[in-house]
Amino acid sequence: MKGWILYKNTAAELRPDLYEIHRFIEVAGEKGIELRVVKPDQFDLIVTKEDRKSILLDGEVVPLPNFLLPRMGAGTTYFALAVIRHLERRGVRVFNSSQSIDTVKDKLYSQQILAERGISSPNTMFAKNPVNINLVEKYLGFPLIVKALSGSMGKGIFLSENHGNFQDLMELIHVTNPNANIILQEFIKSSLGRDLRVLVIGGRAVACMERIAPAGSFKSNYSRGGAVRKFEMTPEIEQLATETAHIFGLEIAGVDLLFDGDYFKVCEANSSPGFKGIEECCGINVAGMIYDFVREKVEGK
Numbered sequence: 001m002k003g004w005i006l007y008k009n010t011a012a013e014l015r016p017d018l019y020e021i022h023r024f025i026e027v028a029g030e031k032g033i034e035l036r037v038v039k040p041d042q043f044d045l046i047v048t049k050e051d052r053k054s055i056l057l058d059g060e061v062v063p064l065p066n067f068l069l070p071r072m073g074a075g076t077t078y079f080a081l082a083v084i085r086h087l088e089r090r091g092v093r094v095f096n097s098s099q100s101i102d103t104v105k106d107k108l109y110s111q112q113i114l115a116e117r118g119i120s121s122p123n124t125m126f127a128k129n130p131v132n133i134n135l136v137e138k139y140l141g142f143p144l145i146v147k148a149l150s151g152s153m154g155k156g157i158f159l160s161e162n163h164g165n166f167q168d169l170m171e172l173i174h175v176t177n178p179n180a181n182i183i184l185q186e187f188i189k190s191s192l193g194r195d196l197r198v199l200v201i202g203g204r205a206v207a208c209m210e211r212i213a214p215a216g217s218f219k220s221n222y223s224r225g226g227a228v229r230k231f232e233m234t235p236e237i238e239q240l241a242t243e244t245a246h247i248f249g250l251e252i253a254g255v256d257l258l259f260d261g262d263y264f265k266v267c268e269a270n271s272s273p274g275f276k277g278i279e280e281c282c283g284i285n286v287a288g289m290i291y292d293f294v295r296e297k298v299e300g301k
Helices: 021-028 078-089 098-104 108-116 131-137 163-175 235-250 277-284 286-299
Strands: 002-006 032-037 043-045 053-058 068-072 124-126 144-148 157-160 182-184 194-201 204-210 227-230 252-260 262-268
Touching: 002 021, 002 078, 021 032, 021 277, 021 286, 043 078, 053 078, 068 078, 068 286, 078 098, 098 235, 098 262, 108 124, 108 182, 108 235, 108 262, 131 163, 131 252, 144 163, 157 163, 157 204, 163 277, 194 227, 194 286, 204 235, 204 277, 227 277, 235 252, 235 262
Parallel strands: 002 032, 002 068
Antiparallel strands: 043 053, 124 182, 144 157, 144 182, 194 204, 194 252, 204 227, 252 262
16 A cells, blocks of 8 residues: 655655654555655645646656655645645545645634534634734633644743733734735633643544643643643543544544533644653554554445
């Protein structure tokens, strides 16, 4: 079986600290999978009824893989999405689909979908410019969370503690990037500095870990120095995570849950979840589980 990973770098350009891609490469060899890491810049797309020549890699027509694993997540550009869509229409099995990737990278749109489906999640507002701070305070209160519309690994997320701090932040954003798309979310106090990451593969919640922020930070992302530990998979956690992945059409997902008293709220879902922390604390082979699922779907189609 042959597969491609779509990433921002080729295998020759990968940094040693890019854990997940290196794990995919390593485990592919163990699973007998011929794997190639490709990046969007290597592709040329030609819209033609002659499908065989409609996609070029490094300027050449090449045999297409059995499957594609996009691993750009929130950083998926329009052209990368076009490559994924093109390969889908050529019959390549893609995990996750272009539609699901495009949906979850837009944090406002994904929150709208969750609300429509009755999934518990933080109250959210779109920060139109100029921001009506009194309106924000009335419906969300302070402190609150300020997020870029698209982002991952804790980037572009701020905790605004009060009216004055929020006004200063909005003015800074307006001066540096007046066209920035920002969303505002209610602050869930009981989840300060901690959350859950649930890994969902093929509709099953396969592992759950708690992420704990380092001292002085409210961001619990493992990639930003947060600690992790295995967390018991309760029926509520499993249902929330699998239902969220299903709603977004994600076959492989990292679903982040916030502690809300004795219950949980869905923070967001990721189409290209990191899994270094969850492999370490839960003792599982995530890359191997993903490949087993991919093989089942590809060979069973």
